[in-house]
Amino acid sequence: MRTYERAIVVGASSGLGRAIAARLAASGCRVAAVARRLERLESLASEAPPGRILALRHDVRRLDDVPEAFDAACRALEGLDLVVYSAGFMPPVGPTEFDTPKDRQIVEVNFLGAVAWLNLAADRFLQTRRGAIVGIGSVAGDRGRKGQPVYNASKAALHAYLEALRNRLHGKGVTVATFKPGPMRTEMTAHLRLSRAMDPDSAARIVLSKAHVSGEHYLCLSHRLVFAVLRNTPSWIFRRLPV
Template identity: 55%
Template structure:
């Protein structure tokens, strides 16, 4: 087996979807991975199928006080750290006329505050060790304030700004900070949305790992780079009239 790009990684949100597939592909490449999530049965199954390279860690990212201990435990298990991927996320269904604070708070708690709780620690450690990559899964949904699910959009936009700011802090210490912005990917999150042409999760994970050691923001499709450049620059009064 060739030397892996990353020897030791933490994947937060590894029990299903994109995070699970990232964990599988990293382990196949020879990376030791601490797989974090609440559903321990899923994480244990993942570990069983991964030749001793995956170490499950049960953790709820919304219990913010417990993040430092979980982070410490994970780095201890790995005896170091080269990569942290934050893939935890929730996107409850929100009706077009629904303004539901509980659902909104759940998205802010997991998609944004959980990311900050984990990635602050990663940035602080990597700034000191002058080595490592930090990856967060954003979304094309963060590029504009769309009417369908306002707070999901908000969490992804805020995550992008946070990642840019962290990058601007730690890049001088040779730490890479990467935000990926997938379009629809076929996972549990999108299973009931009837989306045609969602990207297979295997393809999404492969593309994410290709850019995981780079600084910057990355779309997973070349067409999205162009399409969302246009979308980001449509004047607000026109965007309001479009059904996108």
């Protein structure tokens, strides 16, 4: 794994973001750990080597607060090398449910919050001409399935935004990596019965091993192969699947 000195991890209070922040801190990096649940961030800080984790309470849906939170993190870290946006929201959605307020929250957390944080990182890294941007997407963003229409759409939007960012920043010393995890055992999926799911620490290890590699990354070879097929599967087949 490449080592980083100063990183921001948004969505660091649980699951994949927490595991990424913990691994970064263990490697010697100072991490601004961002999420709403301050007590979770403080417990993460208490488990890491002293002084490595700075807990920063922030709700990514409050887009107007992002510039101040970003600046506070950069000031406290005295610089920035890596930004990871891992915040995500996937509430249970019924098969005949069309709930716009719920859908709005999904888009705000998964997409608009990412744009607000990563735009600032892109702008800063463009000036310093170095830095790594990581967005956590999902295999769910590869197609429009019945079960989670807006979660899927929010991740597809995030993938397209990150691709555009990657193209804009190409050749300017800034890398942009999109990760598309499959199922992971985290709070997000605690209500689901998952037969094969990755543990967040293994996923974090893979993410950090390629965090500086521009491009789209699946977390395992089987997903890369299966989704190469699924991306080209006609939609009428999805109509016959339960979710």
